[in-house]
Amino acid sequence: MNASNETAASGPADTPTVPIHLRPARPADVPALVPLLMRLKRLNEEFDPLLKVRDDAERQADEVLRAQLSDPKAVILAAEGVGADKDKVVGFVRALVRERPFYTPEWEGVIVDIYLLPLYRRRGVGEYLLRETSAALKAKGAGVVTAEFPAQNEIASRFYAKRGFRPIQLLHARSL
Amino acid sequence: MAESSPAPVVEGRPARRTPRARRSAAAASEGKTAALGRRAVALSRFYSGKIETVPKVPVRSLRDFALWYTPGVAEVSRAIQSDPERSFDLTGRWNTIAIVTDGSRVLGLGDIGPRAALPVMEGKALLFKWLGGVDAVPLPIHAATPEAFVATVEAIAPAFGGINLEDIASPKCFGILEELQRRLPIPVWHDDQLGTAASTIAGVLNALELTHRSVREIRTVLLGAGAANLVTARLLLALGHDPHRLSVVDQRGVLDAERDDVDELMVRNPWKYRIALQTDGGGRTGDFAHAVAGADVLLAASTPDPTTIRPEHVRSMAPSPIVFALANPVPEIWPAVATAAGAAIVATGRSDFPNQVNNSLIFPSVFRGVLDARARSIPDEIVLAAARELALHAHDQGLSTTHLLPTMEEVAVFPHVAAAVGEAAVRLGIARRPLSREEYYARARQLMDRSGRLVRALARARLTPPMPSAKALPERNEG
Structure with a gap:
C-alpha cells in the first residue's frame, strides 16, 4: 500500500476537499465493513434475481474480508468520516489484482466493491476513492483498472463512463 | 401535551364510547357513498358523459365556414407557421389543457386503466370549466411504460396551453412530471403532487399563525411518503423549514439516510431518496410513535384507516399540536378523537368536517x-x-380553528x-x-x-x- 493513502483527503488545488479520511483497512475494521458490504450486495440484489444474496452472506463477508486483508493481491481501503463522524467507517473499497494470462497489460486491478453511505455521496468522495484505489492497484503492478457491477446499475455505469471507463467484456447469465 | 390534556372524550361522551362512535360514523359514510355511487351510474347513463364541445363563434350559414374553415383558415395557419407563439392568439390553445392519465392510480380505486379512468377525467374537466373557466380535454392514454407516456404527451402538446397529469401511480408520477416539465414549453402540473401539497401548505401556514409558530422553528412529521407528502416536504423546505426537524415516516418507519432500504430507494424512488438525504430522519430514527413525540405539526397522507394515528400519538406531541389527517375517504384519525386528545387544529380531506384540505x-x-x-x-x-x-x-375572511382554509363555497x-x-x-x-x-x-x-x-x-x-x-x-x- 502506497503511503499517500494514509493522508486525509484535502490535498492540492486539483483535489476537491472531501469530508473523509482514507486509509488501508485493518482487521479491527471488519465489524464495521461487513454491514457496508452487505448494503452493497443488497443493492446489487435489486438489479437481478441471479444476484440474490445468500443467507450466510454476512458470515462470508466476514471471512472474505479477513482473508483478503492479509492477501498482497488485495486492496481494501476504509473511508472514515470527519467531524461528528470521526472514527466512523462511512465507506470502503475492495479491489483485487488478477493475472490476465492472454492479454496485455498482464495484470488487472478489479474494483469489486465500492460503497459510500448516502450522505457522503455526490461530494467528490467517490471520485477520490477511485483515484486512490487506482494508484494503489498500479503500485501492485496493475496496468489496467476495471470495475465489476450489475449490468442494470445505470448509476454505476454513468459514474465510470464519466471517468473514462468503457465496457470491455460482458458477463451474460442464465439459471441452470 | 400528555400532562395538560383532558381525559379523551368524543363529542362530550366518555372515551369508552369512542369505538362505537367511530364505527357508526364509518358505516354512515359508507352507506352514503354507496347511494351516491348508484345515483352517479344512473345519471351517467342518462346524460352519457359530462362535457361536449360547443362552438364559440357565430355560424349564420355554411358560408361562414369559408372563414372558420377553408379557404380562409389557411391564412391563420400560415400566420402560426411563421410565428408558432401566435397559436396562443389565433386558436383556443390559450385556454385549453389536456387532463392526461394512464389510469394507474385512480381515486381510491388503484390501477383501473385508461378506459375506466375516463369518467373521473370527465368530472375533472367539468370542475376545470365550472370553477376555472378552463377548457379541459379528458385524455386517458394507454402507455406501456413511463417513457411511452411521456412521448405521447409530448406529441399532443402542440394543441394545449397546459397539461394536467392526473391519477398516475407514485413513484413513476415524479419522473413523468419532471421529464414533461423539462421538455414542454407549457405548464405541466400533477394535481396529486402539487395541488394537494399546495392546499396542505396553505392550511399549515394558517395553522401556524393561529398557534403563533414560525415555519423556521417547528418540528414536523409527515406520515406517508407518497406523491403529495414528498412534495409537501419539498415545499416546507423551500419555505425555510429546518430539514433536521422534518421527519418523513412511511410503513417502514422514519426515513433517514442510513435506513436499510435507502440504496433500494436510490434506484426505485430517487425522489424519496432525496428527501431521506435532505432530512436524514429529522433527527429521529425508528417508528412513527418515536418520530411524532414532541412534534408541532403532523401531516398524514397515508392509510384510510381511523386508527392509523392513535390518541396517544397526538398526546405525545408538543403543546397545541396541529394534526392534518388527509387520507380519503377515511382520515387517519377522526377529528373528534384528535381534538379530544389535545389537537389544537385538525384538518382532513373531507367536506363534512371543518378545515377541508382540498386540491x-x-x-x-x-x-x-x-x-x-x-x-x-x-x-x-x-x-x-x-x-x-x-x-x-x-x-x-376570519381565521379560526374551524376556518383554516376557504371552503368550496367561498x-x-x-x-x-x-x-x-x-x-x-x-x-x-x-x-x-x-x-x-x-x-x-x-x-x-x-x-x-x-x-x-x-x-x-x-x-x-x-x-x-x-x-x-x-x-x-x-x-x-x-x-
Whole structure:
C-alpha cells in the first residue's frame, strides 16, 4: 500500500476537499465493513434475481474480508468520516489484482466493491476513492483498472463512463 | 401535551364510547357513498358523459365556414407557421389543457386503466370549466411504460396551453412530471403532487399563525411518503423549514439516510431518496410513535384507516399540536378523537368536517392564472404563491380553528389565487403575456363567471336536460 493513502483527503488545488479520511483497512475494521458490504450486495440484489444474496452472506463477508486483508493481491481501503463522524467507517473499497494470462497489460486491478453511505455521496468522495484505489492497484503492478457491477446499475455505469471507463467484456447469465 | 390534556372524550361522551362512535360514523359514510355511487351510474347513463364541445363563434350559414374553415383558415395557419407563439392568439390553445392519465392510480380505486379512468377525467374537466373557466380535454392514454407516456404527451402538446397529469401511480408520477416539465414549453402540473401539497401548505401556514409558530422553528412529521407528502416536504423546505426537524415516516418507519432500504430507494424512488438525504430522519430514527413525540405539526397522507394515528400519538406531541389527517375517504384519525386528545387544529380531506384540505381550491385557479399569463412552466414558486394567496384569503375572511382554509363555497377566492399566480409568473419571467395583477384578476373573474352563466343558459334553454329525480331514474338496473 502506497503511503499517500494514509493522508486525509484535502490535498492540492486539483483535489476537491472531501469530508473523509482514507486509509488501508485493518482487521479491527471488519465489524464495521461487513454491514457496508452487505448494503452493497443488497443493492446489487435489486438489479437481478441471479444476484440474490445468500443467507450466510454476512458470515462470508466476514471471512472474505479477513482473508483478503492479509492477501498482497488485495486492496481494501476504509473511508472514515470527519467531524461528528470521526472514527466512523462511512465507506470502503475492495479491489483485487488478477493475472490476465492472454492479454496485455498482464495484470488487472478489479474494483469489486465500492460503497459510500448516502450522505457522503455526490461530494467528490467517490471520485477520490477511485483515484486512490487506482494508484494503489498500479503500485501492485496493475496496468489496467476495471470495475465489476450489475449490468442494470445505470448509476454505476454513468459514474465510470464519466471517468473514462468503457465496457470491455460482458458477463451474460442464465439459471441452470 | 400528555400532562395538560383532558381525559379523551368524543363529542362530550366518555372515551369508552369512542369505538362505537367511530364505527357508526364509518358505516354512515359508507352507506352514503354507496347511494351516491348508484345515483352517479344512473345519471351517467342518462346524460352519457359530462362535457361536449360547443362552438364559440357565430355560424349564420355554411358560408361562414369559408372563414372558420377553408379557404380562409389557411391564412391563420400560415400566420402560426411563421410565428408558432401566435397559436396562443389565433386558436383556443390559450385556454385549453389536456387532463392526461394512464389510469394507474385512480381515486381510491388503484390501477383501473385508461378506459375506466375516463369518467373521473370527465368530472375533472367539468370542475376545470365550472370553477376555472378552463377548457379541459379528458385524455386517458394507454402507455406501456413511463417513457411511452411521456412521448405521447409530448406529441399532443402542440394543441394545449397546459397539461394536467392526473391519477398516475407514485413513484413513476415524479419522473413523468419532471421529464414533461423539462421538455414542454407549457405548464405541466400533477394535481396529486402539487395541488394537494399546495392546499396542505396553505392550511399549515394558517395553522401556524393561529398557534403563533414560525415555519423556521417547528418540528414536523409527515406520515406517508407518497406523491403529495414528498412534495409537501419539498415545499416546507423551500419555505425555510429546518430539514433536521422534518421527519418523513412511511410503513417502514422514519426515513433517514442510513435506513436499510435507502440504496433500494436510490434506484426505485430517487425522489424519496432525496428527501431521506435532505432530512436524514429529522433527527429521529425508528417508528412513527418515536418520530411524532414532541412534534408541532403532523401531516398524514397515508392509510384510510381511523386508527392509523392513535390518541396517544397526538398526546405525545408538543403543546397545541396541529394534526392534518388527509387520507380519503377515511382520515387517519377522526377529528373528534384528535381534538379530544389535545389537537389544537385538525384538518382532513373531507367536506363534512371543518378545515377541508382540498386540491379543488387550488388547481382551477392555478390553471386560470398560468393560462392567462401564457406561462412557459409552473415552478414551485408558483405553487407557493397559490398556497399563500389561499391562506391569505381564509385569513381575511376570519381565521379560526374551524376556518383554516376557504371552503368550496367561498368562490370569491378563485380569481384572487389566479391573479397571484399570474403575478408570480410575471415576476419569474415565464409569462408570455405579462399583465398587471388587477388585469389578471379581472380576466379570471370574467372567465370564471362566464362558465356559470354558460351552464345556466344551457339549462334554461333546455339544451341541458334538467336533472331527473331519483324516482324518475330507477337505479336498480344499473351497474
